[in-house]
Amino acid sequence: MLPLLVLLGPTAAGKTAVAIRVAKLLGGEIISADSMQVYRHLDIGTAKPTAAEREGVPHHLLDIVEPDEEFNVARFQAEVKRIIPAIVARGHLPMLVGGTGLYIRAVVDNYDFSPGGPDPDLRHRLKERAAREGAAALHAELARVDPAAATRIQPTDVRRLIRALEVRELTGRPISEQGKGPPLYRSLQIGLTRDRARLYAAIDARVDEMIKRGLVEEARWLLAQGYPPTLPAFQALGYKELVPYLKGEATLAEACRILKRETRHFAKRQLTWFRRDKRIIWLNRDSFPSESALAEEISRLAEGKLLTDHE
Template identity: 55%
Template sequence: MERQKTLVLVGPTAVGKTELSIRLAEELQAEIISADSMQVYRGMDIGTAKPTLAERQRVPHHLLDVVDPDESFNVADYVALAAEVLARLRADRTTPLLTGGTGLYIDALLDGFLFPDAPADPSIRQELEEQGAKDPASLYAQLQEVDPVSAARLHPHDLRRIIRALEVYRRTGEAISALQQKREQQQSPYDPLYIGLTRDRQELYARINLRVDLMLEQGLVEEVADLLAQYPQQPTALQALGYKEIASYLRGELSLEEAVELLKRDTRRYAKRQLSWFTRNKRIHWFNRTNGDDQELFQTILELWESFLLERQ
């Protein structure tokens, strides 16, 4: 079967992906698939810079507001849901536009390194974690027995990955390294054109600071307070960037000024990590938007997409 051509728009937070993605989707009659690990949560709108209702009315958006903050959601869940959306768009002959800043989700979906037949198993995970707390060396020894290839790759103290490898083995009866090799031999069903957006560091950091200020004006403190009241157990989702800092303020651990400065700093660091992740992907066509012409960039991306489609005919 012909691989599904997919336009992919990536970049760090606050670089300007949302408006450009909507303009491109309008022009191409495409539908947007979000690749953001926090925008899947309902009620977490301001702190995740989720597209507004007005923006969503301009073009169809997928994988926003998928689960409640106290529900578990991981990269395997994302890949399964995104694959369903892509299959529907393929059947409708509609162009998919995948956009977001969660590189892990994008890579997992498009390069297929996940193991959907081996979802996380809480009981196995708990058993392994308890064993790891008592005797971490025994877990590494187990991995050396059942999957020496993975054991050779991992540091004996990398408990998280050791546990995941053992969990996959118990669920499937196969070593995670063998499953990885199978995946690498399978061709991805998707044929992506990657567009990356960046800005000069000082401009990007200034935009991040302004965005945080805007979030506060839009009611971020009230949003976090409502979520804490609704979910007093404070699920993992509320440890996300933008929420944990404001929650610390609401608990009296920080002043509002301290929480805001911490949020700005943490967001700048997050943007740096995003760029580090994306720059490893040599297929991305990068565009620096500092001092750039937005209309010229828009036209250039459209031309790249047209050329991409012609090359694949």
């Protein structure tokens, strides 16, 4: 099986910078496992690394669709299945890096998405229901038929709520219990975390930095291009929270306060999802004196569990 290093964790845990250091040490190429960094033009709000920040390390699955294009976990998995063998063929180590738990699990466990393809009529009915009753009604139903999925899908994420309910009705099985195909990769999963107070402080600092870098202007530009705030891309943290401000319905201070709160809640949901997987080796960022020391430890683990066997 092909080797795969997975670096995961909650938002603001420092995955991007550490992953780049690890990639330089191991000759890695990074595959983004972020459901929102796939969208073009959503740069600041998704914390997408700039060309300079990538420091020459190849990155994959950034900026591959427009904000009004549909992108889902099945398509992500298909893209990764194409990319990983090409990376290995170049003599490099594939590194899956991000915080979208379902995307990562779909790759590591080779989820089978063949049953339950989209049903246009059912999807239309669910969309109408969402418009009529609100996303909260869909989330309440999902909590009843698939509690595990409800814990990891935001109550406002209409697209993913519809997909989860769609799979449940079409297959009779919860989306959280998707079938698995044969394993394709020899994976090592490393989870990055931080002490809660420091993680929350990092989240607040990140939001403040995003505002300074032009997040408001980025969101305003997206709306000016005709992209409606109902698009899945606008469900990304940092955009939907700014829409009330841009419409004159809230102050910027209030929008930022809500964004910080929702990002903290999101980080908690990410950790809840990841901690179900006992295969993950957790490293506390605050237990290491520097990013370099943390990267060296991850590299040591990868060399022992992936590269030695591969060679």
